Amino acid sequence: MIEVRFHGRGGQGVVIASEVLAEAAFKMGFEVSAFPFFGVERRGAPVTAYARIDESPIRIKSSIYEPDYVVVLDSSLLRGVDVLEGLKTGGRVLINYPEASPLDGVPSGFKYYVIDATSIASAHGIGSQTAPIVNTAIMGGFAKICDKIDIEPILESIREIAPVKVEENVAAAREAFERTREVSL
Secondary structure, three states, X not given: XXXXXXXXXXXXXXXXXXXXXXXXXXXOOOEEEEEEEEOOOOOOOEEEEEEEEEOOOOOOOOOOOOOOEEEEOOHHHHHOOOOOOOOOOOOEEEEEOOOOOOOOOOOOOOEEXXXXXXXXXXXXXXXXXXXXXXXXXXXXXXXXXOOOOOHHHHHHHHHHHOOOOHHHHHHHHHHHHHHOEEEOO
């Protein structure tokens, strides 16, 4: 089973990102489960969402406490939320992070990948310049770091799920797939 935990802020599309992943995995023949966890439910507040992917039926209905992957849509959460809590040794972490900045203060033992999803979303006109919606870009990056999920089902799922600017969202995911890179600590 692959377990993925998403961390972001309200308005960034965290829940939709988990749904895009689940839909893409389903298209590839996997059993899936995706669900959100809300706190104070307002724009800008921390939001967590989860996705499980397996070849067998998924009967677990709890939150994900020991994920294989952590996806961080807002790097400011690295300073206030323990986004790596429970991440399995050797787990993979994808962070929306400015490419020019060094990734400091993160623990070793994990594989880190970065993508400047904010710049990509802004360049494609997704959301506004002050509040870009980064979920589809981050999902392109996820397809790059996950050996089990291909980019084409991600793009298909974005076409089905994105409420507006469908082709812009697809283009953002494609660009993010190409620009996602592993960083060494």
